[in-house]
Amino acid sequence: MLLPLKVLLIGLDFMIMLVTFGWIGALKKLFTKEPTRSVPVNEDKPWHRVHAQFKDQLIDSPYDGVNTLYDLSKRSFEMHPTVKCMGSRKYLGQLNSKVKEFDREIVWRTFADVKKASIKFGAALKGCGCVSAPKTASLDQLTTPCSLAIFENTCPEWMMGALGAFSQGIIVTTIYATLGMDAVISAVNDGHISVILCNRRGVKALQARVAEMPTLKTIVYTNDLVAPDEKIDLGSGNATVISFEDFCASGDTSKYPTTPPTSETTAVIMYTSGSTGKPKGVVLTHRNALSMVGAAMKMLEVMPGEEVYLGYLPLAHILELTAELSMIATGSTICYADPKTLTTTGASPVGALEQYAPTVMAGVPKIWDVIAKGVKAKVAASSPVAQFLVNTAFEARAFAIEHGYDTPLFKALVFNKFSKVVGGRMTRALSGGGPLNKEVQVFCRTAFGFPLFQGYGLTETTAGLTIQDVHDLRAGIAGVPLPCCEVRLVSCPDVRDRAGLPYLMTDTKDVDGHAIFGRGEVQVKGYNVAKGYYMMPDKTKEEFGSDGWFATGDIGQFASDGSLQIVDRKKNLVKLKGGEYVAIEKMEGAYGNSQFCDAVSGGICCYGDGDMDRPVALMQLNKTVALQWAKHNGMADKNYEKEILPSRLLYDAVMADLHNEHKKGGLSHLEKLVAVSLLNDPWTPENGCLTAANKLDRRAVIKKFSKEFESVKEKGIF
Numbered sequence: 233m234l235l236p237l238k239v240l241l242i243g244l245d246f247m248i249m250l251v252t253f254g255w256i257g258a259l260k261k262l263f264t265k266e267p268t269r270s271v272p273v274n275e276d277k278p279w280h281r282v283h284a285q286f287k288d289q290l291i292d293s294p295y296d297g298v299n300t301l302y303d304l305s306k307r308s309f310e311m312h313p314t315v316k317c318m319g320s321r322k323y324l325g326q327l328n329s330k331v332k333e334f335d336r337e338i339v340w341r342t343f344a345d346v347k348k349a350s351i352k353f354g355a356a357l358k359g360c361g362c363v364s365a366p367k368t369a370s371l372d373q374l375t376t377p378c379s380l381a382i383f384e385n386t387c388p389e390w391m392m393g394a395l396g397a398f399s400q401g402i403i404v405t406t407i408y409a410t411l412g413m414d415a416v417i418s419a420v421n422d423g424h425i426s427v428i429l430c431n432r433r434g435v436k437a438l439q440a441r442v443a444e445m446p447t448l449k450t451i452v453y454t455n456d457l458v459a460p461d462e463k464i465d466l467g468s469g470n471a472t473v474i475s476f477e478d479f480c481a482s483g484d485t486s487k488y489p490t491t492p493p494t495s496e497t498t499a500v501i502m503y504t505s506g507s508t509g510k511p512k513g514v515v516l517t518h519r520n521a522l523s524m525v526g527a528a529m530k531m532l533e534v535m536p537g538e539e540v541y542l543g544y545l546p547l548a549h550i551l552e553l554t555a556e557l558s559m560i561a562t563g564s565t566i567c568y569a570d571p572k573t574l575t576t577t578g579a580s581p582v583g584a585l586e587q588y589a590p591t592v593m594a595g596v597p598k599i600w601d602v603i604a605k606g607v608k609a610k611v612a613a614s615s616p617v618a619q620f621l622v623n624t625a626f627e628a629r630a631f632a633i634e635h636g637y638d639t640p641l642f643k644a645l646v647f648n649k650f651s652k653v654v655g656g657r658m659t660r661a662l663s664g665g666g667p668l669n670k671e672v673q674v675f676c677r678t679a680f681g682f683p684l685f686q687g688y689g690l691t692e693t694t695a696g697l698t699i700q701d702v703h704d705l706r707a708g709i710a711g712v713p714l715p716c717c718e719v720r721l722v723s724c725p726d727v728r729d730r731a732g733l734p735y736l737m738t739d740t741k742d743v744d745g746h747a748i749f750g751r752g753e754v755q756v757k758g759y760n761v762a763k764g765y766y767m768m769p770d771k772t773k774e775e776f777g778s779d780g781w782f783a784t785g786d787i788g789q790f791a792s793d794g795s796l797q798i799v800d801r802k803k804n805l806v807k808l809k810g811g812e813y814v815a816i817e818k819m820e821g822a823y824g825n826s827q828f829c830d831a832v833s834g835g836i837c838c839y840g841d842g843d844m845d846r847p848v849a850l851m852q853l854n855k856t857v858a859l860q861w862a863k864h865n866g867m868a869d870k871n872y873e874k875e876i877l878p879s880r881l882l883y884d885a886v887m888a889d890l891h892n893e894h895k896k897g898g899l900s901h902l903e904k905l906v907a908v909s910l911l912n913d914p915w916t917p918e919n920g921c922l923t924a925a926n927k928l929d930r931r932a933v934i935k936k937f938s939k940e941f942e943s944v945k946e947k948g949i950f
Contacts, residue, residue, distance in 0.1 A: 238624050245628060245641035254637040261636030269701055269712040270719075270794030272749075279721040279737040279750030281794055286715040292495075292519055292759040294526035294561055299495040300518040301398045304525065304561050309347035312563035315537065317343040318388040319567040319588065325459035332457070332573050333580045338587070343563070346392055351490065352483030353396030353476075359484055360450050360472075361426055364401035364491050369498040369517045371764045371772060377426035377447060379403035379501065383416055384431050386547045387456040387568055389476045391556060393429045394547075398518075401493035405501045405513070406548040408924030410917035413437055415511060419503060420445045422513070422767060427451075429476070432458050432466070439469030452479045457570060495519040501766050502550055502691055513766030514691045516550075521557060523716035523759035524694040528558045530715055531699040532592070532662065539564035540657070542590040544571050549925050550695040551664045551687070555594045571599070575606075575653070589655035596665035597672070598926050600684065601824065601831040604675045607650060608827075609856060622646055630678045634705060643681065650679045658682045660702060664695065665925060667798060669821050670707035671896070677705070686710055688798065692775070692782055693717070694760040698796045710788065710796040717758025719796065721750045724787060727802055728813060730900035735787050735800070742789055742799070749790035753802055755781045806840045806847070809949075814840050814847055814903045820928070822897025823849065823905065828861075828886045830854040834915030834922060837933045838905070839941070844948040846906040850937055853877065853886070853910040861885055877912060886910065907947035909940040 249255065270281040282290070298304050308317075322335035341349075357380060365378040380397045382404060384390050394404045405423050407416055409431070416438070420428065424447050430438060432453040442448055450472045458464065466473055474482075493499070499518045503511040528534070541559045543566045545552035559566050569584030576583045595603075611622050625642035632639050639647075651658070658680060663673070664687040676684045685700035688710035697719065698711035713719040725734045729743045737750040757780045764772035776782050787800035805813045819838045823829065829836050833852035840847035855872065862868055862876045865885075870876050886908060894904050915921030920932040934941045 234620055238620075241621075241624055241641070242628050245639045248640045249632075249637055252640055254640065257638075258636040266793050268794055269704075270790070270796075273718055277720075279752065279790065280718065281713055281720070281749070281790060282718045283713050283715045284794065290717065290758055291523060291526045291530070291715045293522045294529050298522065300493050300497070301395075301499055301521055301557065302401075302490065302492045302518075304522065304557070305347075305350070305395050305398070308560050308563055309343050312537065313342065313344040313347075315343050315563055316340045316565045317346045317560070318391070319565060320388050321569070321584065321587065323457045323459060325462070327580050331578055331580050332570070334573070334587075336581065336587075338567070341388060346388075346395070349480050350392045350395035351399055351485055352480045353393055354399035354402070354490065355396075355483035355485045355488040356479050357397060357402055357427060357483075358400055358488035358491075359482060362400070362402055365403045365493065365497055367494045368496045369515055369763045371515055371766055371769065373422065373767050374403075374424045377424055379405045379423045379425050381405045381407060381416070381420055381423065381425045381428040382430075382548070383407040383409060383434065384429055384454060385409045385456060385570070386543055386545065386552065387454060388566075389429070389454040389456065390547045391560075391566070393452070393476070394553075395560075398493065398499065399490045400488070401491045401497055403498045403501055405503070406553075407503055408546060408548045408917075409434075410546075410924040411503075411511070413441055415503070417441060417444050418510075419513070420448050423501065429454070431456055432464050432475075435473055436465050436467030439467035439471060439473070442469040442471045450474065450479075452476055493518055495522070498763075500553070502548070502553075504691055512768060512771065514550075515763040515766050516694055517763060520694045520760055520762060521554070524554050524696050524714070525558050525561050527696060527714040527716040527760070528554060528699070529562060531702075531712070532558070532660070533702055534558060534562050534564070534592075536562040537564065539592050540588060540590045541566050542569060542574075542584065542588055542593040542655075543567065544569040544574065544584065545594060545596065546924065549665065550689075550691045551594060551596075554695040555662075577606075585655045586652065589657045591657050591659050592661065593654075593658065594662045594664060596926060597663055597668045597821075598831055598835070600663055600668060600672050600676055601835075603653070604672050604679070605827075605831055605854075607653065607679055608675075612860070626678055629681075630674065633678060638681070647679065647681055651681060654680055660685070662687050662699070664689065666927065667817070667821055668707075669825060671825050673707045688796065689760075690784060692762045693756055693784075694762065696760060697754070697756050697784070700795070704795065706795075708797060709791070710798045712795055714758075714760065716760045717756050720755050720757075720781070721752035721788060721790070722755055722783075723752045724802060727787065727800065727805060729800070730902075735789075739789070747792045749792075749794070751789040751799070752787065754784045754786045754788040754796065754798070756784065757781045807842055808840055808847070808902065809842060809845050812902050814900070816840065816847070816930075818897075819847065819849075819899060819903050819905075822899055823851075823890055823893050825893050825896070826851075826886070826889045827857050828854050828889055830914075832914075834933075835928070836908075837915075837928055837930055839930070839934070839945065840948065844945065845950040846948050847903065848907045848909075848944045848948040849890075849905050850909045850911055850933060850940060850944065851886075852914060853912060855912070858882060873912070877910060883908075883910065907944050909937070909944040911937065911940065913937075 567588040573579035625646040689697040700711035
């Protein structure tokens with residue numbers, strides 16, 4: 233009955249598009265040939281490629297004469313002294329168990345303010361015994377106090393402290409704020425560290441174990457997310473404890489003028505989040521960081537002085553650090569937030585997205601998944617008429633974007649409301665830190681009306697290796713080789729695709745018959761590739777080749793336009809009892825789209841091994857969706873924990889939905905789940921089930937939920 237109305241709305245929208253000249257974009261797209269985005273280094277080796285515009289000269293810095301991160305910040309300080317550099321919200325206290333309260337006013341720091349604080353912080357580091365690092369990076373253990381440890385959440389003081397360290401040629405050692413004290417002790421002792429920057433809440437724990445860190449002399453604390461009237465016990469110990477503000481004030485810039493590093497000086501020792509054992513310390517030089525900043529500025533089309541960037545991901549993660557350095561390089565504004573306070577679900581009176589209204593942001597796949605499911609949940613809870621309107625609008629706009637135009641009527645009626653979820657001014661967004669699900673990418677792009685594109689890289693490649701072209705609308709594309717590196721594929725004859733064929737760099741067709749330029753393990757060489765792992769010579773030798781090529785462990789292919797696609801994971805393929813391989817991470821990406829899967833609580837953990845015939849999974853059940861299901865199936869009055877959660881009818885509905893996602897995700901028949909255990913106890917970094925970077929730690933999940941795991945595993949053995 234609603235079909236005529238649907239046709240009328242789409243027709244009316246199309247007419248408005250025509251009279252407002254929206255057809256010009258469609259015409260341009262129709263006659264624009266798909267560009268060649270990367271080219272072979274040598275014509276006889278199409279599997280070894282570089283960015284098409286930078287074949288003859290890779291870039292190692294965003295600006296001539298800028299050789300270090302100190303040079304980079306100095307340039308911006310001098311060019312943009314009165315421009316807003318950093319914004320933050322004054323925390324007033326916890327409104328309730330889930331909501332934090334903030335002042336309505338934003339606290340701004342200009343580039344001149346940041347310069348003063350960072351330079352004085354650097355001088356204060358020298359004043360309390362720190363020394364400049366060696367001019368050339370080394371993987372050997374440091375023997376002098378030439379590194380500052382930062383064990384804090386993302387906040388202005390984190391970045392100002394880092395810039396201060398760089399001004400004195402001092403290394404920044406990053407430690408995820410969610411890692412335990414054992415990780416801190418290990419990093420401090422391994423790095424001969426004498427000064428640590430942390431949150432006021434963490435001082436007592438550090439003091440309690442300071443005797444285990446004989447080199448640690450000074451603890452500098454911030455008051456990030458500490459209420460003005462909050463009393464916090466700082467504990468007692470042998471280390472000097474001082475606030476960030478007082479520490480900066482103590483900096484004598486006359487006695488300790490800036491001592492710039494060199495391009496080959498170690499800038500950062502970045503510890504990974506520890507999903508595969510002891511965290512590895514990746515040694516990154518100033519040149520590594522600058523090359524990535526320069527590449528990011530080119531690829532993301534950053535508008536100097538015009539961007540407002542939302543900083544909320546952990547600065548201990550290379551994606552966030554690189555993004556923020558890129559904003560500083562261009563004289564743009566960084567607005568700081570906590571990941572849980574982006575919207576009004578975790579913040580009062582408004583969320584950070586609404587208050588800051590950023591123009592650009594970065595997010596890990598989980599963030600985008602949570603945002604997408606949040607919008608979908610609101611739509612599902614609306615009236616049938618509203619759902620009809622939204623679904624019609626989505627269908628029309630998805631088609632329109634693919635063909636180069638927009639939907640003015642639906643934008644006014646539907647999508648302007650959605651855009652307010654992310655502040656209303658967003659022009660583009662980047663997803664990194666893991667593969668972004670195709671469905672989520674298309675949904676966010678359609679709902680919010682800005683390009684959401686992927687970046688691909690690792691800490692070892694200073695965050696980047698490829699970035700999807702801003703104008704590339706395809707989903708599932710890892711992107712184009714960055715202008716600072718070259719990428720090649722290396723054959724993996726022992727690893728096979730779902731058709732049973734090996735991944736070879738000489739392949740000209742993929743498993744679906746599409747034309748490609750080779751398949752194999754992705755390897756990278758360039759200015760952005762780290763020196764190696766701190767104090768881990770064997771691990772460095774294993775992953776960093778003697779010829780300069782770093783092996784990622786991911787399996788990719790170059791599409792017909794030269795863009796990289798990640799199709800498998802060499803190290804995370806699991807062999808089942810019959811000798812067949814299944815891709816666990818790929819499965820999690822597909823099944824994570826299920827409406828019953830709660831991404832906020834951790835998502836889904838798939839599992840298989842050599843004793844099993846088929847894979848199974850542990851999954852966080854979305855309570856809201858489960859209750860909606862119960863309402864529509866005559867169980868609205870039932871107890872959730874005792875009756876709904878263990879219901880066989882609910883289990884069957886979940887399995888049916890997962891099997892639907894299996895079909896949509898293009899998974900092989902071997903990757904079809906035969907059983908799932910539904911959980912109601914969230915996975916978090918605090919309980920160890922997620923890493924500090926919010927990635928799944930399967931070992932920890934299996935250990936914590938061993939009873940449920942053993943029960944569901946049996947169903948995968950026939």
